[in-house]
Amino acid sequence: MRLRVGFILRSVIVIATFLGLVVLWSSLSPIEPWKSNRPNAPNLLPKNDIADQFKPVVPWPHVEGVEVDLDSIRQKNRGDDKLVPGKPAGGAQNQQNVIQKQYVTFKPHTNVYSAPVLRKGTLGNFELKEPEPHGVQDGPGEGAKPFVLGAEYHEAAQASIKEFGFNMVASDMISLDRTISDIRHEECKYWHYDDNLLTSSVIIVFHNEGWSTLMRTVHSVIKRTPRRYLAEIVMIDDFSNKVHLKERLEEYIKQWNGLVKLHRNEKREGLIQARSIGAHVATLGQVLIYLDAHCEVAANWYAPLVAPISKDRTVCTVPLIDYIDGSDYTIEPQQGGDEDGLARGAWDWSLLWKRVPLSSREKAKRKHKTEPYRSPAMAGGLFAIERDFFFELGLYDPGLQIWGGENFEISYKIWQCGGQLLFVPCSRVGHIYRLQGWQGNPPPAHVGSSPTLKNYVRVVEVWWDDYKDYFYASRPETLTLAYGDISQLKKFREEHRCKSFKWFMEEIAYDIPMNYPLPPKNVEWGEVRGYETSYCIDSMGHTNGGNVEIGPCHRMGGNQLFRINEANQLMQYDQCLTKGPDGSAVIVTHCNMNENTEWRYFKDLHRFTHIPTGRCLDRSDILHKVFIADCDTSKSTQKWEMNNIVAV
Template identity: 30%
Template sequence: MPLDRELPDTRDHRCIEREYPHNLPTISVVLIYLDEALSVIQRAICSIINRTPAHLLKEIILVDDHSKNEDLKTQLHVYISSINEKHPGLVKMVTHPEQKGLAQARISGWKAATGDVVAILDAHIEVHVKWAEPLLARIQADRTLVLSPVFDRVNYYDLEVTKYPPSAHGFEWALWCIYVPFPQKWYDQKDPSQPGKSPSVMGILVVDRLFLGEIGTLDGGMQVYGGENVELGIRVWLCGGSIEVIPCSKVAHIERAHKPYMPDLSGVMKRNALRVAEIWMDEYKRNVHIAWGVPMQNHGIDIGDVSERKKLRERLKCKPFKWYLENVYTALNPRNILAYGVVFYYTASGEILADPLPSLLHDRSHCLIDPGSGRFPELSWCSDTEKSKHMYWDFKQGEAIQNRETKRCLEINAEQTGKYEKNVFIQECRNQHWRIQNLIQDL
């Protein structure tokens, strides 16, 4: 496959027709990689040079987070030298002497950049034609914007390109990234080429270089991989900026079979999520703790020193997280859960919710109900009004769990072994007492 292959033009027809000013800000493109295939990096560089106006492309900065692949040493250096012979100083390299993780790699790229705007991308990408102009024009109009292009999917096994529609970027309470709808007014325009507001960024971001420094770049205390983009998204909105997805800017992105840093990212992701929650989420940090099943206090996970980031929040006079929930990410469900443990979640209204716990308001949850007869409880959609009267339970720590309507109690057969849910039943109350592991407030 040639390094300068053509990509299918997946833009909306209105994007193709749109013209942009000649006098736009310059752009530094940062490519982050760890043990990436040489040809993938070469194809990324080639596409950026071929599809970015030369007077706008300030430089391409490669950030190597301590790769061990041999062909990323001599062969890549030879390729870069051949480019710099034609375009002196265009491609630069930053090499980490030890692995520092994704957030630090992005910070390294930002520090090395000199353009008006910095685009921090993965190295396993190819940019489409006119990818840069829509981004630069938006930032020229408002330097406090943090932007994302729309990603098309590239299969890792055959590099075929699949068109992806525009979508906003959000996250679950565990801070895993997800695609979410744009605000309704974006759809009301009936023009899918228009920018759309987004609660967060997936990771690829384009921003005024100096503005990114003013709001604290990325959190260098985040480790390895995961959560740093969500942290940035929350901080941008709370501290004076906003985030948009730009449909006329298309970037083809290889969907990898696995992440390069480690086979299982859940441990470090939990740690990073708890760090974000402690700095930015105020009383709503409980939802991150709930999502990861850790206690509110003394969870034993070292999230690093957060004092400087809290000082940054004060210095920037950032808004409370409640404002973000009410004005930006209104789809995120700020559940009023009072307690959570191995078996269930207990809400302020008396519902017992089953795992897994959805993060978004439009996602349906399962509630435990007393069907009114028989020995066993059932799970029903919490929105099921026909069964809602059997959905509420009274519970205080160390006491019985009693259904408000039937007055029967939830009890457990302590003589059996195995999973709790197989041993739970309902009967006339026999003074069986329950304790739930994690209390958010006294019951």
């Protein structure tokens, strides 16, 4: 009996001790916030309320959606919940609308990065402490000094220009590792950058490129990029057939032990889609940096270009692009811009690339003149973008062909869908521009067609909203142009709540109409043909003061496509026909809405009248001249007709 009682007492003590330990453990353990039942717990709403109803709309391609900070939105818009006399208490629904409008499905920014700091007088931490070694001491083109060939090379140089667009004879004599002049603003040398920069894959697309201009691009990147940030250089061969781009190239890049990779397309894709292929092939870098195949990066180009992206992954950056002369290989800044040579990317209403001076509104946003600044558009050949962000945007429209318009498409997509496009004054890259006489290298399947115009139409149909009417006023030949299926692109824009083009024009591209006014409606358009002849007015590609001429009608539009609008302007793109300095010749000049309203077309009389002088448009088919003369109804050379030309 005593044994049984003792056993029971010991059991009770053990159980009591165990229960006491459980209670003590529970009192010491924290309660997880998401399990709290407190009525005032932050970020919680009753089941089936707004927070429960709001779900990610549609994820960006390959990326999960991310919930927004509801509290910050409520605080920012707390006035929505206030009752207004005579207004229904619809605050909850209004709040939901606000949340949905601000919902973005970008991946969150996770890289911790401090903003650059300008310390005048203290050399920046990414600047070279010693002068860059020469490619060849006092060699041709060293320091970007002009390298001019003798007369004995003239024939060979011209042949290379026809084939490649550059003087390859001179280029082949210049070191691939040459030094170049530093033309940055002095202030750029004193910026200090957080060294927690993202890594990059540099992508270079080429097709039948000359050897030395292509490899000088690669050499300059390797020479002037800190190795810790250069993950890889990916060369995309867009179906080249030049012998020097075959085995020789494969052997040459082996010297870099895998840093430089070569991918060969199995068919000609065109520059646009080859860049998208490059995004898939380049997997090692966090940032994709696109360079044309004939560039030279300058001193400390990398840190300024990648720093804004390292701080905000939805930023796309563009270096200042300097002009490399394709004949003597000197380097100088692009002309135009403000007093510091700074310009924003722009376009006229026919979608020709333009540059406009940096506005006072943009200057006011910056403390220092060498800080990055906003640009509505990029030229397209050189830019940096976070890899995942580029994929979230869907890369380039897969329906864009060969070249042209892709720079505007990606610019609009970035801005209207929540990103930013910044030009970076302290990152400079030289670019060789093709010389006159280059034969070009379009894919045979696209010779005689208008892939660039089709690209333009796709872009404006997706992104311009009602503003597309201004494009069609400037490019009437595209009104019936087939441009393919864009339903998925429009769906993408709708599902991702991208902003309107009106918002974009008012908030970002506000200065473009100041430089390129919205075009009036057309009265007539087409070729201006001598009545019952086969001769047409041709601008001959002249702009800003060049004479127009008479030439055989070719029915291909281009330099022979004109329009006369309700403002009495006889135009081609952004150029207006006007009276020349001698009072007789007809020239083209940049249109001024207040000055170039000077033509009236009398269709029934087949006559163009010059309003300020009361004289008529005349021509000499023999001398190929167009001029203004006293009106004479008996002269057949003063009779004209405008015939529509449709792009194909």
